[in-house]
Amino acid sequence: MKLGWLFRGLRTGVVTTRYPNSLDDELAGIRGIPYIDVTAGHDTACEKTCAQSCLSGALRYDESSRVLELKEEACIMCGLCAKACPHDAVAMSSDVELAVLKQRVRNDVNRLFRRSLHLRHVDAGSCNGCESEIKMLMSPFYDLHRLGIFISTSPRAADGLLITGPVTRAMEAPLRRTYEATADPKLVIATGACASTGGIFAGGSLTHEGAGAVLPVDVTIPGCPPTPIALLHGLLLALGRARQRAGAR
Amino acid sequence: MIARRAAGNRAIVESDGSSFHRVFSEIANTPETRFGDLFATDDREDGGGFSVHAMFSIPTSPGWVEIDVALSDELPGFASLAMTYPALGWYEREIAEQFGIGVEGHPRLRRLTLPANWPRGYYPMRRDRAWNERTPFQEELDEIPALVEAPSGVVDYPLGPVRSGVVESAHYTLRTVGEELLDCALQLFYKHRGVEKRAEGLRLEHALLVAERVSGTSAFNNSLAFVRALEDAAAVEVPARGQWLRTLFGELERIYNHLSAFADLAQATGLAVAQAQFEMLKEKQLRLHGVLTGHRYLFGTNAIGGVACDLSRERIAMVRNGCKALREWLKPLEAMYLSTPSHVDRLLGTGILTPEDARLFGAVGPIARAAGIDRDLRRDHPYAAYGEVDFAVPLETGGDAMARTRVRFAEVHEAIRVVEQVCDGIPGGSTCLAGVRPSPGTTGFGWAESSHGETLSWVAVAANGTLCRYRVRPASFANWQAFAVAVPGHNILTDFPVIEQSFNLSVAEADR
Numbered sequence: 175m176k177l178g179w180l181f182r183g184l185r186t187g188v189v190t191t192r193y194p195n196s197l198d199d200e201l202a203g204i205r206g207i208p209y210i211d212v213t214a215g216h217d218t219a220c221e222k223t224c225a226q227s228c229l230s231g232a233l234r235y236d237e238s239s240r241v242l243e244l245k246e247e248a249c250i251m252c253g254l255c256a257k258a259c260p261h262d263a264v265a266m267s268s269d270v271e272l273a274v275l276k277q278r279v280r281n282d283v284n285r286l287f288r289r290s291l292h293l294r295h296v297d298a299g300s301c302n303g304c305e306s307e308i309k310m311l312m313s314p315f316y317d318l319h320r321l322g323i324f325i326s327t328s329p330r331a332a333d334g335l336l337i338t339g340p341v342t343r344a345m346e347a348p349l350r351r352t353y354e355a356t357a358d359p360k361l362v363i364a365t366g367a368c369a370s371t372g373g374i375f376a377g378g379s380l381t382h383e384g385a386g387a388v389l390p391v392d393v394t395i396p397g398c399p400p401t402p403i404a405l406l407h408g409l410l411l412a413l414g415r416a417r418q419r420a421g422a423r
Numbered sequence: 424m425i426a427r428r429a430a431g432n433r434a435i436v437e438s439d440g441s442s443f444h445r446v447f448s449e450i451a452n453t454p455e456t457r458f459g460d461l462f463a464t465d466d467r468e469d470g471g472g473f474s475v476h477a478m479f480s481i482p483t484s485p486g487w488v489e490i491d492v493a494l495s496d497e498l499p500g501f502a503s504l505a506m507t508y509p510a511l512g513w514y515e516r517e518i519a520e521q522f523g524i525g526v527e528g529h530p531r532l533r534r535l536t537l538p539a540n541w542p543r544g545y546y547p548m549r550r551d552r553a554w555n556e557r558t559p560f561q562e563e564l565d566e567i568p569a570l571v572e573a574p575s576g577v578v579d580y581p582l583g584p585v586r587s588g589v590v591e592s593a594h595y596t597l598r599t600v601g602e603e604l605l606d607c608a609l610q611l612f613y614k615h616r617g618v619e620k621r622a623e624g625l626r627l628e629h630a631l632l633v634a635e636r637v638s639g640t641s642a643f644n645n646s647l648a649f650v651r652a653l654e655d656a657a658a659v660e661v662p663a664r665g666q667w668l669r670t671l672f673g674e675l676e677r678i679y680n681h682l683s684a685f686a687d688l689a690q691a692t693g694l695a696v697a698q699a700q701f702e703m704l705k706e707k708q709l710r711l712h713g714v715l716t717g718h719r720y721l722f723g724t725n726a727i728g729g730v731a732c733d734l735s736r737e738r739i740a741m742v743r744n745g746c747k748a749l750r751e752w753l754k755p756l757e758a759m760y761l762s763t764p765s766h767v768d769r770l771l772g773t774g775i776l777t778p779e780d781a782r783l784f785g786a787v788g789p790i791a792r793a794a795g796i797d798r799d800l801r802r803d804h805p806y807a808a809y810g811e812v813d814f815a816v817p818l819e820t821g822g823d824a825m826a827r828t829r830v831r832f833a834e835v836h837e838a839i840r841v842v843e844q845v846c847d848g849i850p851g852g853s854t855c856l857a858g859v860r861p862s863p864g865t866t867g868f869g870w871a872e873s874s875h876g877e878t879l880s881w882v883a884v885a886a887n888g889t890l891c892r893y894r895v896r897p898a899s900f901a902n903w904q905a906f907a908v909a910v911p912g913h914n915i916l917t918d919f920p921v922i923e924q925s926f927n928l929s930v931a932e933a934d935r
Contacts, residue, residue, distance in 0.1 A: 178759055178763075179694070179696035179697060179759065179763070180696065182696060182700065182755070182756075182759070183696040183699065183700070186700070186703070189703060203713055203714045203717055204713045204717060204718065204719065205717040205718060205723070229625070229629045229632050229633075250632065251718075252632055252722070252723055253717075253723060254628060254629075254632075266717075294585070295588075295589045296585050296592075297584075297585075297590070297591050297592040297614065297930075298592070298614075299592070299613070299614040299615075299616050299934075300591075300614070300639070300931060301636045301637065301638055301639040301642075301931045302591060302638055302639045302640050302929055302930070302931040302932075303636075303639020303640065303642070303720055304639070305589050305590070305591060306639060306640055306683070306720070307719075308589045309589050309683075309702075310702065310705070310706055310709070312589075312702075313686075313699065313702035313703060313705070313706055314699050314702065314703055315702075315703065315706045325588070325589055327586075327587035327588070328587070329585070339614065339616075340616065342538070342613065342614055342615060342616055343538045343540070343541070344538035344539070344612065344613045344614070344615060345584065345592055345613050345614065348584050348585050348592070348613070349585075352585050374621070374632060374633060374636065375616050375617075375621060377555045378554055378555050378616065378617055378620075378621060379547060379552075379553075379554065379555060379556045379557065379558050379617065380537075380538075380547070380615060380616055380617040380620075381616050381617070398636075398722070399639060399720070401713075401719060
């Protein structure tokens with residue numbers, strides 16, 4: 175029977191994506207962040223309409239500078255702003271490679287972790303969407319291990335943390351203790367809108383404003399949940415093996 | 424003091440605190456009646472007091488009955504029913520800590536969802552508390568149950584909340600003698616985000632975003648129960664095409680979740696190729712969702728009044744072809760999965776949930792069906808287009824990990840059949856009613872059968888048209904209570920991952 179499985183596996187052939195060398199059609203049709211057409215005829219009232227359509231506070235209308243600002247990290251990509259805009263000036267893109275480098279713990283991080291990076295995943299109150307996508311990274315389609323990145327069983331053996339969820343009050347202490355148990359130097363990667371900024375739960379009485387409110391975060395990966403490609407991009411960015419999208423914030 | 428009135432898809436029985444116990448027992452002891460949910464509301468702003476609501480499924484029209492109990496204002500409280508109906512244990516604890524409603528005679532009235540350093544006497548679900556109010560931290564830890572020191576020869580294994588693999592945060596204490604598992608103490612609610620409170624006071628479209636994020640992997644069915652509750656409150660009928668599409672997406676969600684469960688179970692028994700194969704099938708399904716709806720987990724697919732995205736003829740053909748391909752892939756995989764000795768031996772007789780326990784603790788979904796409980800909301804209370812398609816409700820009687828796996832396989836086959844029927848028979852027309860707005864002050868109730876089981880939603884709409892109360896009772900909340908009783912018995916420590924993965928419960932869904 176074991177042999178049966180072996181042949182079954184062999185017959186399937188290679189299904190792994192070529193990312194980051196090239197992008198296949200994995201992202202076909204998936205909603206990314208909105209793009210705001212600044213040339214369309216805006217007025218103050220309509221920009222407020224757009225901003226009010228945003229639950230996570232990613233779209234904000236700045237009264238003083240009179241611009242509509244998008245904080246990509248907080249965006250949950252629901253598309254309500256595109257529906258709300260009376261001028262069709264907001265459109266959803268399929269752009270998901272949005273990871274942002276917040277700080278660089280050490281300049282030699284890509285030398286240290288280039289060949290192998292072991293991460294401990296910590297669920298700090300996610301909806302299980304991010305977990306599902308992180309698990310897909312280990313599936314044959316994305317095969318995280320080919321990039322030298324592994325999920326470690328213990329924080330003691332890990333080079334960093336991969337955090338999901340807005341950090342609930344009950345998970346704050348376990349998260350801090352996991353961080354302390356991780357060997358230095360360590361990377362902290364916040365996965366998804368919740369871990370990046372708190373998402374739609376930011377500032378609740380039971381939730382924090384993401385991992386950054388508790389720990390120093392190196393990289394944030396926007397998305398709700400981030401697709402496997404977005405996750406790969408974020409992980410490679412943390413290692414200095416991918417570039418940040420121009421203008422990302 | 425008992426009055427009956429009809430409200431949408433449920434009958435409402437009004438009661439008071441003193442007669443609640445009698446009314447509850449009367450309804451609960453009627454044959455074929457099943458307990459659904461028990462929750463509280465704070466109606467003080469509307470001139471009332473606190474109320475407790477109990478929901479039951481009944482075999483006769485209109486299908487559901489709700490007991491509304493108005494509690495006295497000055498000292499709200501009611502007598503606990505948990506000693507008679509153990510399934511109510513968690514529900515009563517939740518009411519007590521979230522609303523400050525006294526539950527007299529509860530055997531273990533400890534905190535359930537709130538963290539240990541949450542201030543005493545601060546009840547987050549009361550209407551005069553804001554969802555984003557900064558509460559002072561309490562210095563000393565409160566009410567953490569002390570672990571009784573294990574006698575010599577007995578070893579307690581703490582597991583979690585941060586542990587190996589990519590798993591959700593939950594804490595188990597596994598008590599063992601030698602290899603045998605004696606007991607499992609369960610500590611959930613590390614992930615309690617206050618989802619119900621978050622949705623209060625929001626515009627209905629925004630509340631829908633919250634409902635989708637109760638559990639990312641059951642986003643469609645959980646939000647379906649929510650929008651159906653709003654549609655019930657507004658007394659509108661969704662157009663036929665919208666109903667059929669809801670059935671389609673509901674089944675697609677079931678398919679990918681069950682495939683995921685097979686992969687996780689294969690990981691627990693070390694069947695690496697099977698794990699990879701099922702993960703591949705799951706990824707194919709997720710990509711299909713991306714193409715169909717723009718989201719891999721079907722977020723943003725439901726709308727109040729129908730479905731937000733229509734499928735073109737080509738897309739429907741694509742789903743139809745996908746079904747055929749999936750069935751062909753699944754056939755040899757299933758045969759091998761259910762006959763590989765190293766795998767099957769780990770499942771047989773492992774983590775048995777007896778029909779009595781399943782009934783006692785109110786288990787739902789595939790977990791209950793694997794223990795011989797013939798119950799499925801899609802058949803018993805048809806919604807969407809389930810009344811118009813043909814499907815069977817698979818049943819097993821073993822109650823072990825194998826039975827749960829068999830039920831899931833049979834359900835995937837039925838789900839594929841339903842999707843094919845939808846592809847063939849879907850009517851034309853619009854998919855969504857525009858401008859569905861429930862009248863201020865109305866309440867509504869909705870339900871759906873997700874891949875985890877019954878998810879129930881109850882809503883109340885405020886005077887300004889925003890959401891006043893969102894109650895969600897996802898399937899996993901009901902099933903976690905049953906999980907803890909399936910662990911002790913004829914299991915050894917290394918069976919634990921198998922039991923855990925064969926239940927395949929969502930922590931996010933239970934914690935909310």
